[in-house]
Amino acid sequence: MTLIVNGIGLLIIAAIIIWFWLWRARATQATTNAVDIVVANGVYKPDVIEMKRGTKLTLNFNREDPSPCAEQVIFHGLDISETLPVGKIKTIKLTPQHSGNYRFTCQMQMYQGTLKVVDA
Ligand SMILES: [Cu+2]
Known part of the structure; x- marks a missing residue:
């Protein structure tokens, strides 16, 4: 038993x-040039984004989570740090020149995502 x-x-x-x-x-x-990212329940959705090096990527962050944890998004290695308003779209544009995997997280790194920049 x-x-x-x-x-x-x-x-x-x-x-x-x-x-x-x-x-x-x-x-x-x-895998497109413009991606909508929902910030809710401790996850970015989607949390893996792939793009080509030297191209422009537009990220539209839609923060649904009102907790302070989700307030900031930091792109490590790309020198980008932005505040996300609740219930409004925050657009972040980036054009990485070097290929590699860049993490993006909230300030406490509970929300986690990866930006994969590949060679064109
Ligand atoms: Cu956090």
Whole structure:
């Protein structure tokens, strides 16, 4: 009996991991020149954005989360730090000249995203 219960527990854990993982992977990637990003529930959506080096990317941040945690967005390595108003679109434009992965986070780094800049 214990064995069966443990087995079911493991299955449930596996299901949660797979579901969460696949869900995140599907919900995230964006590859256009203008991306709308929703800031809510501790995640940027999408949280992975891919772009070509030297092109202009427009990010429209829509902050739904009123908690102070979500107030700022910082692009590490790109020298960009902006305040996001609640319920309004904040547009951030960037033109990275160097390829690489740049993280963008809130000031406490609880919200996390990655900007992937690839060679043209
Ligand atoms: Cu935060």
